Amino acid sequence: MDGPTVGYRIADMHGHSDLARKLYLNPEVMRLIELIYGEPAVAFQSLYFTYGSQQALHRDPMFVPTDPPSHLLASWTALEDTSSDGGPLLYVPGSHRMPWHETSPGNIRLGRTVDKDARAAWREYRKQQMKEMGLKVQEFVCERGDVFIWHAGLLHGGKKLVDPERTRRSFVVHYCTARNYTSRSTSVKFIERDGDEPQYIGMVAETSDRLREGGYEGVQAPLYGLDRDRALALAHEQRRERHRARGVLGQVGAALKKR
Numbered sequence: 001m002d003g004p005t006v007g008y009r010i011a012d013m014h015g016h017s018d019l020a021r022k023l024y025l026n027p028e029v030m031r032l033i034e035l036i037y038g039e040p041a042v043a044f045q046s047l048y049f050t051y052g053s054q055q056a057l058h059r060d061p062m063f064v065p066t067d068p069p070s071h072l073l074a075s076w077t078a079l080e081d082t083s084s085d086g087g088p089l090l091y092v093p094g095s096h097r098m099p100w101h102e103t104s105p106g107n108i109r110l111g112r113t114v115d116k117d118a119r120a121a122w123r124e125y126r127k128q129q130m131k132e133m134g135l136k137v138q139e140f141v142c143e144r145g146d147v148f149i150w151h152a153g154l155l156h157g158g159k160k161l162v163d164p165e166r167t168r169r170s171f172v173v174h175y176c177t178a179r180n181y182t183s184r185s186t187s188v189k190f191i192e193r194d195g196d197e198p199q200y201i202g203m204v205a206e207t208s209d210r211l212r213e214g215g216y217e218g219v220q221a222p223l224y225g226l227d228r229d230r231a232l233a234l235a236h237e238q239r240r241e242r243h244r245a246r247g248v249l250g251q252v253g254a255a256l257k258k259r
């Protein structure tokens with residue numbers, strides 16, 4: 001990769017590194033998470049950042065699904081000292097009290113499929129709410145080893161980097177109440193070249209396997225144990241399966257039309 005890319009992170013490193021697994025199930029942090037919930041918790045996703053994310057202010061359930069959304073907690077651990085010009089974590093105290101914003105009826109997600117009008121509506125809502133509630137953005141400037149724990153509703157993001165080469169290593173873990181989280185899936189997209197035309201082929205991996213450490217539990221990385229060749233073979237298998245399913249649905253549709 002040539003230099004840092006906005007939003008660049010490595011997902012689920014806990015499935016591929018012992019150190020990351022230890023951070024994922026850090027007993028001191030897990031103890032606090034369970035104290036906050038007042039019941040057993042499960043870690044289900046980790047994100048490693050080499051550079052500040054520079055991500056716009058958001059609430060995690062807009063991108064990370066849990067059911068219910070309010071049962072999501074996150075921890076953010078500094079892996080090096082941070083500074084105001086090194087793209088620190090930003091947060092908005094009190095923003096967890098903002099009502100949820102629906103991007104469509106009953107839906108608070110702002111994933112890739114949401115159009116630009118819905119994104120603009122969210123930005124406008126965020127601005128209005130912050131104004132009405134008198135909320136101010138703050139920087140979390142801290143030392144290596146410091147941990148920030150946030151509630152599902154807390155607005156947070158990453159400040160713009162002044163020096164794009166400057167690292168700001170950090171490790172984020174998402175948690176849910178154990179009784180409300182059973183399995184996790186993730187999708188991967190491969191690019192295959194067919195002449196000059198890139199062909200995209202997607203693969204979804206799901207797991208309910210658990211990792212255990214010091215009496216605490218976390219969901220295994222969905223891609224654990226899959227090397228590139230196996231994952232690509234699965235992507236092709238899933239594509240064939242989608243084609244078969246479309247064919248069957250097409251036949252059923254045609255038969256229904258004839259009736």
Ligand SMILES: O=C(O)CCC(=O)C(=O)O
Binds near residue numbers: 053054
């Ligand atoms: O570390 C950052 O800059 C922001 C991280 C973040 O927004 C997240 O993990 O949801």
